Amino acid sequence: MLTNTLSRGLLLASFFAGSLACAQQPTKTGDDRLLILSKNDQLLSIVDPATLKVLTRIPTGPDPHEIVASDDGTRAYISNYGGGAYNTLTVIDLVNGKSLGTVDLGALRGPHGIHFVGGKVWFTAEAAKAIGSYDPATSKIDLVLGSGQDGTHMIYAFPDQSRVATTNVGSATVTFFEKRPGPRQNWAATTLPAGGRVEGFDVSPDGKTLWAANAQSGTITLMDVASKTVANFDANVQGANRLKFTPDGKLVLVSTLGAPDLKIIRASDHIEVKRIPVGTGAAGIQIQPDGSRAYVACSPDNYVAVVDLKSMQVVGRIDAGKNPDGLAWATIPRR
Numbered sequence: 569m570l571t572n573t574l575s576r577g578l579l580l581a582s583f584f585a586g587s588l589a590c591a592q593q594p595t596k597t598g599d600d601r602l603l604i605l606s607k608n609d610q611l612l613s614i615v616d617p618a619t620l621k622v623l624t625r626i627p628t629g630p631d632p633h634e635i636v637a638s639d640d641g642t643r644a645y646i647s648n649y650g651g652g653a654y655n656t657l658t659v660i661d662l663v664n665g666k667s668l669g670t671v672d673l674g675a676l677r678g679p680h681g682i683h684f685v686g687g688k689v690w691f692t693a694e695a696a697k698a699i700g701s702y703d704p705a706t707s708k709i710d711l712v713l714g715s716g717q718d719g720t721h722m723i724y725a726f727p728d729q730s731r732v733a734t735t736n737v738g739s740a741t742v743t744f745f746e747k748r749p750g751p752r753q754n755w756a757a758t759t760l761p762a763g764g765r766v767e768g769f770d771v772s773p774d775g776k777t778l779w780a781a782n783a784q785s786g787t788i789t790l791m792d793v794a795s796k797t798v799a800n801f802d803a804n805v806q807g808a809n810r811l812k813f814t815p816d817g818k819l820v821l822v823s824t825l826g827a828p829d830l831k832i833i834r835a836s837d838h839i840e841v842k843r844i845p846v847g848t849g850a851a852g853i854q855i856q857p858d859g860s861r862a863y864v865a866c867s868p869d870n871y872v873a874v875v876d877l878k879s880m881q882v883v884g885r886i887d888a889g890k891n892p893d894g895l896a897w898a899t900i901p902r903r
Contacts, residue, residue: 598641598899601662602854602863604872605632605646606889612646612660613888614900617856620874620884624665629658634852636684637662637898643704644896645671645682645689652678652695657702662900676700676712681723681734690725692734699723699734699745713755715743724771724778731793735766735780742766742780742791760798762789768810772835773817781808781822788822788838801838805831812853812862814877823850823864830864830875842880846873854895865892 601623602615610632614624633649644660648670655677656670673679678695688710689702697720701711718738725732732745741759748754763782766789771778778791786806790799807826814821819841820833829843830850847866850873854863862875863886872892874884 598901601898601900602886603635603637603644603896603898604863604865604886604888604892605635605852605894606891607632607867607893608890611889612644613886614662614665615886615888617861620886622886622888625889626660626665627667628660629656629667629670630654632658632894633680634682634894635896636682636689637896638684638704639687641899641901643668644898645684645702646894647679647682647691649678649680649694655679655693657682657689657691659704662898663903671702671707673700673702673709676709680721683723683725685725685727686729688725688729690723690732692720692723694720699732711753713745713757715757715759717741717743717759721767722769724769726771726775733769733771733778735762735769737765737767740764740766740782740784742769742778742789744793744796758796760791760796762798763787763800768808768812768822770811770813770820772813773815779811779813779820781805781811783808783824783826788833803831803833803838803840807849809851810853812855814855815857815859819877821853821855821862821864823853825849825851825867830862830873832880844875844880844882846875846882847871851893852895854897857897863895865895867891867893 604613612626613622629648631650632646634647646658648654648656655673659668676693679691681692683690698714703710717736721737722735730747743759764784769780780789788803805822807824810823822831832841847869849868850864851867852865864873872886876883
C-alpha cells in the first residue's frame with residue numbers, strides 16, 4: 569500500500585513539475601529569418617532558414633550593400649552606397665514585407681557599414697569620412713562624428729553605446745570613437761594602424777578584442793579594446809572581405825573575394841582549423857544566433873552558401889539574386 573501511494577505521489581509530482589516547466593517556457597511569437605541583399609537585382613530576399621526557401625522579395629533602392637534588423641524584428645535598414653554617390657538608407661517593414669521609403673542623410677554620402685544598437689541605426693558615411701546615428705523614434709540623425717580617414721567603411725557599435733569602432737579601408741586604420749563622461753555629447757577619437765585594405769572586422773563576444781582582416785597583406789590585426797595595443801599575425805587571407813566571430817567566441821570566420829574558401833581560425837591561438845570550399849569568392853557572413861550554421865554570400869557565384877559549423881561542410885545553397893552581399897538575421901513578429 570505504501571509503495572502504491574508513493575508511486576502515485578511521484579507521478580503527480582512529475583506531472584506538476586512538467587506542467588510548470590511548460591508554463592515557464594516563453595511562447596515564441598516570431599519567426600527566425602535570414603535577410604539577403606542582392607546588389608545587382610536591388611532586392612532583399614527574406615529566407616526561411618529551416619527550408620532555405622525565399623519567402624518574399626522586396627525592392628531595396630539603388631546599390632544596396634549592408635543590412636541590419638531592429639531588435640524587435642519589425643524593421644530592416646539598408647545602406648544605399650553607390651561608391652559614395654548616394655546618401656540614403658532604405659527602411660523595410662519586415663512584418664508586412666514592403667519598403668517604407670528612404671531616410672535622407674543629407675551631406676553624409678556613401679553610407680555603407682550599418683549596425684543596430686540601443687534602438688538606433690549606426691552607419692558609416694564613407695564619402696564624408698564620418699559616422700552617424702539615426703534614431704527611428706524621432707526620425708532624426710542625432711549624432712555625427714568625423715573620422716578624418718579615407719574609406720570609413722564598416723562599423724561596430726558596442727552594446728552600451730559608449731564606444732564605436734570603424735575600419736578605414738583607404739587609410740589602413742581602425743578608429744575608436746569613445747564617449748567621454750558627462751552630460752554632453754563629447755566624444756574622443758583614437759586611430760590605430762592596421763593593414764592595407766583593412767575592411768572586414770568584428771569584436772569578440774566579450775567585447776575585449778577587435779579582429780580586423782587586411783586584404784592586401786593577408787594578415788589579421790588584433791587590437792585590445794581597453795589598452796589600444798596592436799598586434800598582427802599572418803593568416804594568409806589575401807583579398808579578405810568579411811570577418812565574424814562565432815557567438816561563443818571560439819572561432820573566427822574570414823571570407824575572401826580572392827580565393828574559393830571560407831577560412832576558420834581558432835580564436836585562442838590563431839591556428840587555422842579548416843578551409844571550407846564555398847565558391848569562387850565570398851563576401852558577407854551571417855552566423856545563426858545558436859552558432860550552428862554560417863551563411864556566406866558567394867557574390868561572384870550568385871548564391872549564398874550554407875555552412876554547418878559542426879561538420880564544417882557546405883550543406884546547402886540559397887538563390888537570392890545576382891551578386892549577393894549583405895546579410896542579417898531577424899526574428900519577425902507574426903501578424
